[in-house]
Amino acid sequence: MKKGKRLQDRIDFEHHKEIDIAFLEKNLKTYPCPVNISRFKKACTFAQKAHQNQKRHSGEDYIIHPFNVAYILIQLNVDEDTLIAGVLHDVIEDCEITYEEIASEFSQTVAEIVLGLTKISKIKIKNTTENQVENFRKMIVAMAKNFRVIIIKLVDRLHNMMTLEHMREEKQKIKAQETLDIYVPLAGRLGIHSIKAELEDLCLRYLKPEIYYRLANSISEKKSERNEYIEQVISSIVGHLQENSLVAEVTGRSKHFFSIYKKMENRGVSFGQIFDLLAFRIIVSDITNCYRTLGIIHSAYRPIPGRFKDYIAIPKINNYQSLHTSVFGPDGKIIEIQIRTEEMHLIAERGVAAHWQYKENNKNSQISWIKDILEYTRDSQSSSDFYNYVKDDLDIGGVFVFTPNGDVRELKRGATPLDFAYSIHTEIGHKCVGAKVNSKMVPLRYRLKSGDSVEILTNKQQTPSKDWLKIVRSARAKSKIKQWLLKEEREKNHALGQNLLEKEVKKINLDFKEFIKKAETKKAIEQLKLKDSDELYIALGSKRLLVKDFFERNDLTKSIIREEITTPKVPRKKENASSGDNAIIVDGRNNISVRIARCCNPIPGDKILGFITRLRGITIHRLECSNILDEDTSRTVSVSWGQATQYRHPVSIRVRTTDRKGLLATISDIIGSLGINIRSAYAKSMPDRKGDFIFEIEIRDHNDLLRCINAVEKTDEVISVGRI
Numbered sequence: 001m002k003k004g005k006r007l008q009d010r011i012d013f014e015h016h017k018e019i020d021i022a023f024l025e026k027n028l029k030t031y032p033c034p035v036n037i038s039r040f041k042k043a044c045t046f047a048q049k050a051h052q053n054q055k056r057h058s059g060e061d062y063i064i065h066p067f068n069v070a071y072i073l074i075q076l077n078v079d080e081d082t083l084i085a086g087v088l089h090d091v092i093e094d095c096e097i098t099y100e101e102i103a104s105e106f107s108q109t110v111a112e113i114v115l116g117l118t119k120i121s122k123i124k125i126k127n128t129t130e131n132q133v134e135n136f137r138k139m140i141v142a143m144a145k146n147f148r149v150i151i152i153k154l155v156d157r158l159h160n161m162m163t164l165e166h167m168r169e170e171k172q173k174i175k176a177q178e179t180l181d182i183y184v185p186l187a188g189r190l191g192i193h194s195i196k197a198e199l200e201d202l203c204l205r206y207l208k209p210e211i212y213y214r215l216a217n218s219i220s221e222k223k224s225e226r227n228e229y230i231e232q233v234i235s236s237i238v239g240h241l242q243e244n245s246l247v248a249e250v251t252g253r254s255k256h257f258f259s260i261y262k263k264m265e266n267r268g269v270s271f272g273q274i275f276d277l278l279a280f281r282i283i284v285s286d287i288t289n290c291y292r293t294l295g296i297i298h299s300a301y302r303p304i305p306g307r308f309k310d311y312i313a314i315p316k317i318n319n320y321q322s323l324h325t326s327v328f329g330p331d332g333k334i335i336e337i338q339i340r341t342e343e344m345h346l347i348a349e350r351g352v353a354a355h356w357q358y359k360e361n362n363k364n365s366q367i368s369w370i371k372d373i374l375e376y377t378r379d380s381q382s383s384s385d386f387y388n389y390v391k392d393d394l395d396i397g398g399v400f401v402f403t404p405n406g407d408v409r410e411l412k413r414g415a416t417p418l419d420f421a422y423s424i425h426t427e428i429g430h431k432c433v434g435a436k437v438n439s440k441m442v443p444l445r446y447r448l449k450s451g452d453s454v455e456i457l458t459n460k461q462q463t464p465s466k467d468w469l470k471i472v473r474s475a476r477a478k479s480k481i482k483q484w485l486l487k488e489e490r491e492k493n494h495a496l497g498q499n500l501l502e503k504e505v506k507k508i509n510l511d512f513k514e515f516i517k518k519a520e521t522k523k524a525i526e527q528l529k530l531k532d533s534d535e536l537y538i539a540l541g542s543k544r545l546l547v548k549d550f551f552e553r554n555d556l557t558k559s560i561i562r563e564e565i566t567t568p569k570v571p572r573k574k575e576n577a578s579s580g581d582n583a584i585i586v587d588g589r590n591n592i593s594v595r596i597a598r599c600c601n602p603i604p605g606d607k608i609l610g611f612i613t614r615l616r617g618i619t620i621h622r623l624e625c626s627n628i629l630d631e632d633t634s635r636t637v638s639v640s641w642g643q644a645t646q647y648r649h650p651v652s653i654r655v656r657t658t659d660r661k662g663l664l665a666t667i668s669d670i671i672g673s674l675g676i677n678i679r680s681a682y683a684k685s686m687p688d689r690k691g692d693f694i695f696e697i698e699i700r701d702h703n704d705l706l707r708c709i710n711a712v713e714k715t716d717e718v719i720s721v722g723r724i
Ligand code: MN
Pocket: 065, 089, 090, 156
């Protein structure tokens, strides 16, 4: 039993003020991969000379920074060129050293890495979203070309974060936020867990100092008590393993601040309520022993249901492997336990950096991920698409679900059946009408949980809707839906634009087909830099171009003078929506009083959902209402429409028309003739000579609404009618 042997569990992330070449050399003595020490020392001397007389914000000699970076790189066991480039990483940027000099003194490879790092540091993250997105893209592309650049950049940032206290507070916050947005997910994606955890804690310290210091205080308060308990647990575990003649290394520690903080946030609990602050790690010789150990642990301590995760059978995307479980340890305290082999441990702590040591098993998945990203830069339409794609891809730690065939898929945390459908095939996503999870029907906004088995129901008639964008979590699904909507909008605008133009042309007594073929018309289209009449219709339909402006460019129609017609404004009355008598059945009972949500204003016939609010009892929303999508599902309750109800529901419809005097009265008459009451009407004349009316009407149910919309639509001047 190797109990007590201190595994190099945590890398030494202390800032070393007195660091020198001798110290670094000492740490290279038992290096696992070949290093030419004299070449490394040459790099150190070179850097020392280059940074001579330069100081850091802290007042320390500048060389302290690259030496500390090198020390962390040594602990990550990176290869020689990466080490040397790490020592030299700031010499092009801060000193007068050139690429050629480095290439001739060391090697082309080293020079390229240093140049890559210099380029990244020139990308300044600005505060505007537009710039940020574009810079992020540049940064990823620059780094992705050489993954040694990423590793050094991560360590460089880590050391800068470690010494951030010397910066101004405002700068600290900017740096910390940028680190959390870019470098933390990057470290996670590359599987360098040790750096990720360290960066997260540093970010927390500068972004949420009050939380960080409270955690730090509470943890240090009970330090000796906790250490005693850790020792007790370790010897208890070791004892149980020994009884089964299992050899293992067992270590214990308190969890990182950031992961405690995340837990508090996710579960909505305070520090006092978080008990499982301790994590233990058991390292055994092989996979079989991992599962044997798990069996021993689960029979010795009572496991907490739902907390066991098998990342050995199903590794995370970043290759992370381990068994995770939580149990009631001695004294009934909840403890987390990770079980893994030594190799898994190295990969977990050092990620891509560890692959130098395990080349034979290296499937290079990280590298292929980088290739994917480069591929995507070429295809992506906009920088913000790319940004989302990469962020999405970096954001691991999702949920594992099963397809009907038993295949496993990993989706983002918070993913819905729609995300799952799109992950299978775009068409399955487009045609998705519902989903069964574990054989039960669920709403599309249902949040998938690990272990769910998901079956998608499709219908040929189904098409994506805008609301879906609020339901899906993955960038893939989002971009597929957006693409579809864009195409649909183009088609719609095409029809709408053509229609608009036809109506206007009719008014001036011209035949439309002839009009569009006329040389004057073609010339006007050309002047607007539009390709053809199709593009003209789309421009008109999307209102990027107004018919009036088009006419003004067209010699045929130039002279036509338009009158602006104004309609009086009728202010919209404010009414409090409320439910009628027993209009809604809550969980099978019809005597519960409810309130109709103002945000989506459901009417009988709509699919609805009840949402329990703190102050107002149950509020009824439309199923697709965006306000409840992100809410806690435990607060929803199933509701349905009652049968007989005399209650009239207020609903607003918007009618867009071409402008004509008296149209308000015409439409009001049409609605009135259907026996539908109008509560209020609001009209305005748009600058493009279109009318925009909003009627608040009272209806019994969905059918009433449809009848009303259909009747109004039949009016010649009406362009569109829709519920708002
Ligand atoms: Mn640096």
